Amino acid sequence: MADLILHHYTTSPFSEKVRLILGAKQLPWKSVFIPPIMPKPDVELLTGGYRKTPFLQIGADMYCDSALIADVLEHLQPEPTLYPEPEKGLSRILAQWADTTLFWAAMAWNLQPRGAAEVFAKAPPEAAKAFGEDRGKMSAGNMTRLRPADATSAYKSYLRRLSDMLDDRHYLLGEVPSITDFAAYHPLWYTRRIESVRTILDLTPAVVDWMDRMAAIGHGAPEKFSADEAIAVAKAATPHTMLTDSTFQDDHGIALGSAVTIRAESFGLEETSGTLVAATRTHYTLERSDERIGTVHVHFPRIGYVLKKTEA
Template identity: 90%
Template sequence: MADLILHHYTTSPFSEKVRTILGAKKLPWKSVFIPPIMPKPDVEVLTGGYRKTPFLQIGADMYCDSALIADVLEHLQPEPTLYPEPEKGMSRILAQWADTTLFWAAMAWNLQPKGAAEVFAKAPPEAAKAFGEDRGKMSAGNMTRLRPADATSAYKSYLRRLSDMLDDKPFLLGEAPCIADFSAYHPLWYTRRIESVKGILELTPAVVDWMDRIAAIGHGSSSKFSSDEAIAVAKAAAPHTLLTDSTFQDDHGIPLGSAVTIRAESFGLEETPGTLVAATRTHYTLERSSERTGTVHVHFPRIGYVLRKAEA
């Protein structure tokens, strides 16, 4: 099997989700640290424009979005499963809620003024400004952001609901962690990192105990890797997808082989252009080529992403 190369940075919540899944699956991986804000030239040359964190590289295949990465890791190592029967559908729906609704409530709480001041306390003043401007460009006015007071109410309610789910079992849907646990964990993990705001977790001791159980899983075995090395791996390889579904599902009237763009629906609106080589019930794949990378395939989940025919 080709090396798993995770492009991430230490404080990225969605990276923590994937790192913990790698730990649960006991899969070794290579760690490429990328900048938290733009510019990200080495990221863009591999993905073609997608700049959210993390993405997973396997040879000349780039898998974008933690939801799709989880599917790839499940294929590589089916046990322990992320999608247990008979709760497979429930686990995915709960994970989607956690990655969106819960995440944005948590982050509005986490980065309220006192939280943001702590996060950037050791950084120069321009770092906080640059981070805010970068994240503003990613949403480009397309999102409704919760104010801290509203986020407080929502976050407390969501924590209580998670606590209710843990009344009689160690994990959200049973005796073992699933995709729902890893998705609900990462925004709370970020809260726990910030002394001035982490007290909200103490209102739900069952959630804190559950977080301890997830944290104990760890990140598995990783080794440092550079962006240049990752780009060299891509150029030396040929695309070979690990996504198992291949039947073309045409919901857009766009045939395979068309020049298209793909972007996220609401956050991270940068477009990735390329040639559409797969559009299945679960994912899209674009083919791209450059001098530095050779031919690569960039994969996106279908849910949460917008496919358009490229303008002539």
């Protein structure tokens, strides 16, 4: 198996989700640290424009979005499974809720003024402004942000509901962690990192205990790797997807071989352009070529992404 190369940064919540999955599956991986805000020239070179964090590189294949990355890791190492029966469908649906609704409520709480002040306390004054401007460009006014007071109410309710799910079990859907646990954990993990806002977790002791169990999974043993080394790996490799479904599913009237763009629906609106080489029930794949990296394939999940044909 080719090396798993995770492009991430330390404080990225979605990166923590993937790092824990790698730890749970005891998969060896290489760690490439990337900037939290633009510019990200090496990221854009490898993905063609996608700039959200993290993305997973396997040779000349780039897997975007933590939901798709989880499917790739499940294929590579089926045990312990992220999607236990009979709650396989339920775990995916709840994970999508956690990655969106729960995440945005938590982050609005986390980065309220006192939380943001703590996060950027040791950074120069312009750092907070640059971060805010960067994240604003990622949504381009396309999202409704919760105000801190509304986020407080929502976040408290969601924590109570998670606590209710833990009344008689160690994890959210049973006695072993599923994709629901990894998705629900990472925004709460970010809360716990910020002393001035983490007291909200004290309202739900069962959730705190569950978080301790999740944290104990760990990240495995990552090996430090550089962006230049990752680019060299891509250049030397031939794309070979780890995704198992391959049947063409045409929901857009766009034929394989067409020039297309793909972008996220609501956050991270930068487009990736290339040639559509796969459109299956679960994912899209674009082929791109560049002198520095050769030919690569960039993979996206269908859910949450917009496919458009490039007009001539």
